[in-house]
Amino acid sequence: MRAVRVFxxxxxxxxxxSVAGSSAYGFVTLKxxxxxxxxxxxxxxxxxxxxxxxxxxxxxxxxxxVAAAFQSWKSVPCFTKQxxxxxxxxxxxxxxxxxRFVESNWDSSVDGAAAYAMTWKNNWGGGEKITNGVIVFNxxxxxxxxxxxxxxxxxxxxxxxxxxxxLGHILGLDHSRELxxxxxxxxxxxxxxxxxxxxxxxLCFIYGTFTxxxxxxxxxxxxxxxxxxxxxxxxxxxxxxxxxxxxxxxxELFYCYALSSGTDQCVSNNTYCNQQGKNIALGSFCYGxxxxxxxxCLVAYGDAYCSRTCTSDSVCGSLKCAxxxxxxxxxxxxxxxxxxxxxxxxxxxxxxxxxxxxxxSKSCSSQTDCPAGYACSGQYCITGGSxxxxxxxxxxxxxxxxxxxxPGNGDSFCSQKCSGDSQCPGTDKCALGTCSPIGSVPFGxxxxxxxxxxxxxxxxxxxxxxxxxxxxxxxxxxxNATCLTAGYCSQASDIPKPCTDSAQCSEGQFCREMAxxxxxxxxxxxxxxxxxxxxxxxxxxxxxVAASNQVLGECVTADPSAGTEGDECSQGLPCRPSLICAxxxxxxxxxxxxxxxxxxxGCSPGxxxxxxxxxxxxxxxxxxxxxxxxxxxxxxxxxVITSPDVVSSDRWTAPDQSGSGQDQKGPxxxxxxxxxxxDDPYTPLPGxxxxxxxxxxxxxxxxxxxxxxxxxxxxxxLWVCSRRGRRHGRALPRHEP
Ligand SMILES: [Zn+2]
Numbered sequence: 001m002r003a004v005r006v007f008x009x010x011x012x013x014x015x016x017x018s019v020a021g022s023s024a025y026g027f028v029t030l031k032x033x034x035x036x037x038x039x040x041x042x043x044x045x046x047x048x049x050x051x052x053x054x055x056x057x058x059x060x061x062x063x064x065x066v067a068a069a070f071q072s073w074k075s076v077p078c079f080t081k082q083x084x085x086x087x088x089x090x091x092x093x094x095x096x097x098x099x100r101f102v103e104s105n106w107d108s109s110v111d112g113a114a115a116y117a118m119t120w121k122n123n124w125g126g127g128e129k130i131t132n133g134v135i136v137f138n139x140x141x142x143x144x145x146x147x148x149x150x151x152x153x154x155x156x157x158x159x160x161x162x163x164x165x166x167l168g169h170i171l172g173l174d175h176s177r178e179l180x181x182x183x184x185x186x187x188x189x190x191x192x193x194x195x196x197x198x199x200x201x202x203l204c205f206i207y208g209t210f211t212x213x214x215x216x217x218x219x220x221x222x223x224x225x226x227x228x229x230x231x232x233x234x235x236x237x238x239x240x241x242x243x244x245x246x247x248x249x250x251x252e253l254f255y256c257y258a259l260s261s262g263t264d265q266c267v268s269n270n271t272y273c274n275q276q277g278k279n280i281a282l283g284s285f286c287y288g289x290x291x292x293x294x295x296x297c298l299v300a301y302g303d304a305y306c307s308r309t310c311t312s313d314s315v316c317g318s319l320k321c322a323x324x325x326x327x328x329x330x331x332x333x334x335x336x337x338x339x340x341x342x343x344x345x346x347x348x349x350x351x352x353x354x355x356x357x358x359x360x361s362k363s364c365s366s367q368t369d370c371p372a373g374y375a376c377s378g379q380y381c382i383t384g385g386s387x388x389x390x391x392x393x394x395x396x397x398x399x400x401x402x403x404x405x406x407p408g409n410g411d412s413f414c415s416q417k418c419s420g421d422s423q424c425p426g427t428d429k430c431a432l433g434t435c436s437p438i439g440s441v442p443f444g445x446x447x448x449x450x451x452x453x454x455x456x457x458x459x460x461x462x463x464x465x466x467x468x469x470x471x472x473x474x475x476x477x478x479x480n481a482t483c484l485t486a487g488y489c490s491q492a493s494d495i496p497k498p499c500t501d502s503a504q505c506s507e508g509q510f511c512r513e514m515a516x517x518x519x520x521x522x523x524x525x526x527x528x529x530x531x532x533x534x535x536x537x538x539x540x541x542x543x544x545v546a547a548s549n550q551v552l553g554e555c556v557t558a559d560p561s562a563g564t565e566g567d568e569c570s571q572g573l574p575c576r577p578s579l580i581c582a583x584x585x586x587x588x589x590x591x592x593x594x595x596x597x598x599x600x601x602g603c604s605p606g607x608x609x610x611x612x613x614x615x616x617x618x619x620x621x622x623x624x625x626x627x628x629x630x631x632x633x634x635x636x637x638x639x640v641i642t643s644p645d646v647v648s649s650d651r652w653t654a655p656d657q658s659g660s661g662q663d664q665k666g667p668x669x670x671x672x673x674x675x676x677x678x679d680d681p682y683t684p685l686p687g688x689x690x691x692x693x694x695x696x697x698x699x700x701x702x703x704x705x706x707x708x709x710x711x712x713x714x715x716x717x718l719w720v721c722s723r724r725g726r727r728h729g730r731a732l733p734r735h736e737p
Contacts, residue, residue, distance in 0.1 A: 026217035026240075027183060027202030028174035028275065032121055032128035035236060037218065038172045039206050041129045044082045046096030051088035054101045054137065054159070056144040062159060065146045066099060069163035072182075072193065073171060076200045078208025094120070094132045097170055099163070101139040114142045114157055114188065117166040133170035135163065141625060143584060150190050155584070155610050161192030173202045175275060177216060177287040179304055185288045186299050213240030215254055215266045216273040229265055239273045241265030252285050280306050282317045282326060298325065322347060324599040334362040334381070348380045348549060359383070367401075367416065375402040375416075387414035389425055390437070405434050406442070417500060433500025433520075441467045443478050444491060457488055466491045510552055512543060528553030528594060529602035531578045539577040542594045544617040551596055551619055563591040582612060582622050592622035 029037040047070065053059040063085070070083040084096075092098040110116050119133040137144065137159075145156040161182070168183045176183035178198035180191075204210040205218060212226045213219050217240045219230035225240035232238045242249075243263045244256040250266035257267035276290045283305050286297035292306035307326045310316050316326035322342055330344040337359055338349035344360035361380040364370050370381035385398040391414045393404035399414035406412040415434045418424050424435035429452075439454060441447050445467045447458035453467035460466050468488045471477050477489035484490050499511035505522035512523045526533030526540035534540050534555035543552045562576045563569045568588050569581035575591035583589040595602030595609035596619050603609050603623035612620045 026178055026198050026214045027176045027181070027205065028216070028273075029202065029206060029218040030119070030169070030172050030174050031237075034128060036128040037206055037220070038119070038121055038128045038130050040081060040171065042081070044084050046084050046086045046093075048086050048089045048093055048096065048098045050098075050100035051090060052101065052103075054139055054144050055103050056139065056156075057146050057159065061146045065158075065160040066163050068193070069160045069167055072164050072195050073167055073203060076195065076203050078200075078204035078210075081207065092132070092134055097133045097135065097167070099135045099137075101137040101144075103139040106138050106140040107136075110138075114138050115162050115166055117169040119170055119172075130170070130172065135166040135170065137162070148190060154189075155613070157188045158190045158192065161190050162188060164195070165192055168199060168202070171203060172206045173199070175288055176202065179287075179299075179302065184299075184304075185297075215240060215242045215251060216268055227263065227265060229259070229262055231265060231267065233268075233273065235274060237273065239268070241267060253280065282306050282308060283319050283328065296325075298327070303328070320347070323596075324601065330360070332360045334360055336360045346380065350380065350382050372400075375400060389414055389416060389435070403434065405436070419500075443467055443469055443481075443489065459488060460491065464491075510554075512552070512554055513545065524555040526553040526555050528578075529596065531593075534558075541577040542580070542620060544619060546616065549619070565591055565593055567591045580612060580620070580622060584622075584624075592624070595621045595623045597621035 032038045047066075049059075049063060049066065051059075053062045057065070067085060073079060074081075074083055086093075086096065089098065115135060115137045117133060117135045120131050122129045122131055143156045144159050145154070146159050147156075150156060150158055164182050165187065173183050175185040176198050178184060178196060181196045181198040182192045182194070183199050183202065201210055201212065201217065205213070205224065210224055213224045213230075214226060217225070219225050219238050219240045222228050222230045224230060227241055227243045229241055230238050231241045241257070242251075242254075242265060244250050244266045245264055247255045250256055253269055254266040255269050256264050258264050275288045278290055278295070279293055280286045280291045280297075281293060286292050286304050286306045289295055289297050291297060294306050294308035296307050296309075297304055298307035305328060307319065308315065309324055310321035310326050311324070313319075313321045315321070318329070319326035320329045320342070321327075327342040330338075330342050330347060332338050332344045334346070336344075338344050339358065343349060346360055346362045348361040348363075349358045350361040361374075361382060362370075363379060364376040364381045367376045370376050374381040374383055376382075382402060385393075385395075385400065387393050387399040387401075387404070389401070391399070393399050393412050393414045396402045396404045398404060401414055401416040403415050403417060404412050405415035415436065416424075417433055418430035418435045419433065421428075421430045424430050428435050428437050429441070430436075436442075436454075439451055441452045442454055443466075445453070447453050447465050447467045450458045452458060457468050457470065458465050459468050468481075468491065469477070470487055471483035471489050472487070474481075474483045477483050481489040481491060499505050499520045499522050501520075502510040502522075505511055508525055509522040510525045511520040513520045524534065524538075526538075528540055528542045528551055531540045531553075533553065537558055538555040539558040540553040541556045543554050544550075545552060556577045559574065559576060562574045563579065563581070564576060565579060567575065567590065569575045569591050570589050573589075575581045578594065579591040580594055581589045582592055593602055593607075595607075597609055597611045598619065600607075600609040600621075602621075607623040607625055609621040610624045611618070612622050614620045
């Protein structure tokens, strides 16, 4: 190897240059403690399954999915090794690859992971020969699927895709910097089943021949690199560069370094192409939680960049604070197809039903701000149906105005919002914020005389006169009104005050739009995430306001007999109004806390907010335990961090080595970065451990209302986020796909 040594200048290189879409980063290999790439020496690599398989799919489905993942790697032409399924084993045979699911008591040290892989190496030679490996799936917190058509919005994870990723680790690959690669640090859908060039390159680098190394691709000799130069970085690791004569020719986070001899090379200004650099700035491309200064690498919508939590734009640099996280500013204009709010300059991606295609919206203050076919929701232009004013309708979406108004007789028509008569067509009146033909003021609305009212019945005194209707029994009357002996419905005092705007409501109330396009009612506001703000005997119920994409809470009568968090629930066995009953994984329904997808708001630490996939309520999520959810996780951080022995066997014997680990063929690989760990019999491979800070599932950040997108983040949350108690970045097993 030519080993050109690069001494990075200790200058903080401001990231003033960047190359759009540059993903010139590539595969990374795992190293033995001698610093060499690890690899399998055996010609035939056996694999085994635990006979219990997964509780989510049949054993046959599992076996087929795993076999397919092996086949993906096997089919790379440069790779000549064989894989051989050797049947089931109830314990690790330590002879090949052993795959099993953990359905309960998931190892708390990898709490947020969906799966992880551990590899053992021989202790003679350089410790670079892999002897055996284990892949452990988290069946406790993650629902697994083999469905090839698994929706990206599903809360489920794909067994084959995740197996392919974990197998990459087992074969000697670390996380890639290539966003699309199966070996990228997070992911989870079926797209991971298919290897990308970068994955194949990595495999060929280890097991075959490879000569096309890009910047940050591993190399051992100049011949591995497309530029013909293998660079040794100050930390001793060796990576390819790229010919350049100016920074502009280098990928983002690289600069053009002048070698003393030979063509100048693109050199990483992150910590030496090292995944644990923790020095990528906000908004820049990242490839692992530990690569960001903030510890939060947000992966979404074909992008990955460093983010952080925020309450205002002021801490977000060039990013924008949305949903509690710094997000990239959207660029898409009105009417452009979008998958998430933050892709839009307006920050509003409006999901148009029923085709499911969403478009960027724009803000508006009145109908005139919106083009034809769009209605001003009060904040944003949103799409409506074809129904013009007074057209018959049943649903809001049938109306251009998105307001299907039932004046009280069930004879709904498309109306429009107004604040005065002059805003209504012809001689129609503005009643209760809604344009109505004369004589159509609905029940409860104010009137001067019967001609104002639908039903021509105006009762009451002076300013309290209201439109009502005839009745024979209480059931004839809307809401809480009762049938008075006079034969018309009362305007019961507890009938909520009608409104069109929260400003019309008393303090502590908001104007809640009623179903069916009816005018709003003032209801008592509460905190839907904290379930607080209601008086005794009341519970705070989640309310999603589509028009403004807001989540509010309303106080409703509590049901003391209903289920509390974690209780079983079903049709006849409801949860308290502040909870949501969901059946995960075709099992029994349980009561979960509400949370806001995207921000995780509502969940306690240790929980992930998983989309509830409720049509029309896209922000609604369930708090699912991400692994360790008891109060204990209010972390004994200090002693964990200072402990020299974080990878102590009491942690690592747990997942796999029940006894059998004691007599493995040779001591496993150790992390060269920490000699103190060398004696640990279960120290897994070195490499980038991928633990970002894991508080409150940051990866959900900014996900938004479009489900397909959501999931990416969600998966990131489950898979990447891990080890809340151990941020010490080293010698951890490969986990999370
Ligand atoms: Zn991984």
